[in-house]
Amino acid sequence: MSDFSKHKFGTKAIHAGADPDPSTGAIMTPIFQTSTYVQQSPGVNKGYGYARGKNPTREALQKNIAALENGKHCVCFSSGMGATDAVMRMLRPGDEVITGDDLYGGSYRMFTKIYENYGIKFHFINLTDVENIKKYINKNTKLIWAETPTNPTMQIIDIEACSKIAKANNLILAVDNTFASPYLQNPLALGADIVMHSVTKYLGGHSDVVMGALVMNDDKLHEQIYFILNSCGANPGPMDCFLVMRGIKTLHLRMERHCFNGKKIAEFLKTHPKIEKIYWPGFTDHPNHQIAKKQMRDFGGMISIVLKGASIEDTFKIASSFKVFSLAESLGGVESLINHPATMTHASIPKAEREKAGVVDNLLRLSVGVEDVEDLIEDLKQALA
Numbered sequence: 001m002s003d004f005s006k007h008k009f010g011t012k013a014i015h016a017g018a019d020p021d022p023s024t025g026a027i028m029t030p031i032f033q034t035s036t037y038v039q040q041s042p043g044v045n046k047g048y049g050y051a052r053g054k055n056p057t058r059e060a061l062q063k064n065i066a067a068l069e070n071g072k073h074c075v076c077f078s079s080g081m082g083a084t085d086a087v088m089r090m091l092r093p094g095d096e097v098i099t100g101d102d103l104y105g106g107s108y109r110m111f112t113k114i115y116e117n118y119g120i121k122f123h124f125i126n127l128t129d130v131e132n133i134k135k136y137i138n139k140n141t142k143l144i145w146a147e148t149p150t151n152p153t154m155q156i157i158d159i160e161a162c163s164k165i166a167k168a169n170n171l172i173l174a175v176d177n178t179f180a181s182p183y184l185q186n187p188l189a190l191g192a193d194i195v196m197h198s199v200t201k202y203l204g205g206h207s208d209v210v211m212g213a214l215v216m217n218d219d220k221l222h223e224q225i226y227f228i229l230n231s232c233g234a235n236p237g238p239m240d241c242f243l244v245m246r247g248i249k250t251l252h253l254r255m256e257r258h259c260f261n262g263k264k265i266a267e268f269l270k271t272h273p274k275i276e277k278i279y280w281p282g283f284t285d286h287p288n289h290q291i292a293k294k295q296m297r298d299f300g301g302m303i304s305i306v307l308k309g310a311s312i313e314d315t316f317k318i319a320s321s322f323k324v325f326s327l328a329e330s331l332g333g334v335e336s337l338i339n340h341p342a343t344m345t346h347a348s349i350p351k352a353e354r355e356k357a358g359v360v361d362n363l364l365r366l367s368v369g370v371e372d373v374e375d376l377i378e379d380l381k382q383a384l385a
Contacts, residue, residue, distance in 0.1 A: 005067055009183060010252040017063030018245060029060040031242045053230045057238040061245050062213075065203065068182035068248070069195050071215040073222035075229050076241065080178065080198025081106055082234030083212030087143070087174050087194060089228050093119030096140040100127045100157065102150040102357040104176070105346035113348075124353070128288055130161040137169050147176040148185075149292070152304045152341045152365040153358040154279040156288035159295055163191025172221075178202070181332070183255040184296045188217060194225075201332030205247040205254055209240045254334065257370040258301030264373045265366070265380065266303050274384045276308040276362075301368035302331060304341075310362040315340065319364055324371060324379040331367035336376055339365045 004016040021030050032055055037048040048054050058076055066074035077083040084107055091097070099111065101124045111122045123136045127146055144166050148157040159175055166173035174194040175187035181202035187195045197203055199211035216222055229235060266280040281292040282299030292299060307315055319327055325338040329345055339345055342361050346354055354360075368376065 005070070009068070012067045013064075013251050014249050016067035017060040019060075029057055029242065029245055031238050032056045033238055051238075052233055052235050055235075055238050055241070057241045057245075058236060061241040061248075064245060064248055065182070065197070065199075065213050066215055068251075069177075069188055069215040070186055071188050071195065072217045073219075074213055074215045075222070075225050076199065076236050077212040077214070077229065078234045078236045079210050080196065080200060080212035081110060083196050083198075083214050084110060084176075085234065086214060086225055086228045086232070087145070087172075087196070088115050088120070089232070090172075090224055091115070091120050091142055094121075094140055095142045096121045096123065096136075096138065097143045097145055098123045098125060098133055098136050098141060099145040100147055100150055100155065101125055101353075102153045102155050102359070103147055103349075104151045104178075105341070105348045107145075107147075107176070108346075108353075109348035126155075127157045127162070128155050130158055130165060133162065133165050137165075137171070141169065141171055144171055144173045145176070146173070147179070148295075149179045149281055149300065149302065151179060151345070152279070152302075152339075152363065154179075154281050154286070154302065154304060156281050156286070156292045158288070158291045159185075159187050159190040159192055166193070167191070178332070179302050180296060180300060181251065181255060183251055184259075184298055184300055188215065190295055193218060193221060199244055200330060202255065202258075203248055203251065203332075204244045205251065205333060206243070207330060207333035207335065209243045209247070211236045211240055211244055254370055255298075255300075258368060259298040261370065261373045261376060262299065262301035262303060262368045265368050265376060268377050268380065269303065269305055272380075272384060274308050274310075275305050277306040279304040279358075303366045303368060305364050305366070306358075306360060307362040307364065312342075312361040315362045315364065318383055321383040322379055323382070324375055325366070325383070331365075333367070334370045336369035336371060337367040339367070341365050 004012050035051045039045040062074040125132050146157045172193045175192040176196045178198040195215040197213045199213050269275050280303045325336045328337050
């Protein structure tokens with residue numbers, strides 16, 4: 001297998017893990033649509049026994065994603081939540097987790113409704129000042145789970161500073177890198193132990209696959225995570241792995257356009273009379289902008305806005321008035337989406353908790369796609385009017 005680890009990002013996106021098929025020379029990785037593999041004799045096989053554990057299409061994708069994150073190992077899962085779940089399964093009753101107060105609603109739901117029942121304690125705190133972490137560390141603390149940029153208020157968390165605290169206290173630092181993608185940010189290089197991706201989003205990029213991934217350098221961590229995947233069965237299918245590999249081949253091109261469009265739209269919205277507040281890390285007055293500048297290569301295509309004086313009915317009316325943006329959950333696809341977090345992606349978070357983090361009823365989240373930016377701005381103008 002060719003080693004593309006020393007190449008630049010675009011070359012890795014296209015070639016890492018994707019050697020031509022040795023039996024035919026096919027340039028695209030074959031879809032190994034099989035549930036089992038013939039063995040020469042009991043326990044003697046070609047490296048594959050049963051497809052829940054290993055599949056060649058999935059292995060090619062895992063090599064590809066690991067290369068993009070400059071990591072040694074990647075394990076893919078049937079969804080981002082499946083990947084998050086695998087990290088939580090390493091914990092034991094009585095363990096404690098420190099995480100952010102602005103968090104994807106699905107993560108919050110899993111932590112509070114599933115894992116709190118097993119005696120795991122979660123501290124939801126403001127991570128924008130990493131010094132806050134120190135107040136919550138005790139002998140039971142095992143994990144820091146950070147999202148940056150956060151969903152949906154775009155908080156920026158200093159990964160390197162979190163990593164220093166984690167290492168000093170023998171904690172695992174896991175970073176949800178979904179909003180940035182490996183094109184904009186590589187948490188392992190900043191000291192994280194595990195990087196999580198909802199592959200569904202920017203990596204897949206075409207709103208046609210649900211998948212998750214964990215990337216790490218540590219062999220022991222990889223062994224634990226792979227054991228959990230194989231034992232618990234949240235494995236993705238080969239067709240989905242093929243589609244994601246196909247999507248990743250244009251990740252660098254798409255991200256350039258997401259960033260270009262995102263910047264233009266953020267600048268347009270910043271001065272719009274109907275916008276009370278805008279969350280986009282590229283603005284110099286965005287909290288922790290300097291950290292975003294330091295740890296990210298650009299500022300991405302995710303923007304959240306608070307509508308000035310809008311009731312929830314007004315907000316719904318605007319959200320339903322778009323013609324190019326589509327009202328839908330998810331993000332990171334080629335098409336632009338608009339989402340109302342309070343009733344959609346973050347509905348599982350209690351209102352008081354949500355609002356404390358800024359997820360108010362008149363907040364809308366934009367996933368800026370790769371369409372012509374002039375058309376997107378016209379669509380925003382008409383919907384806001």
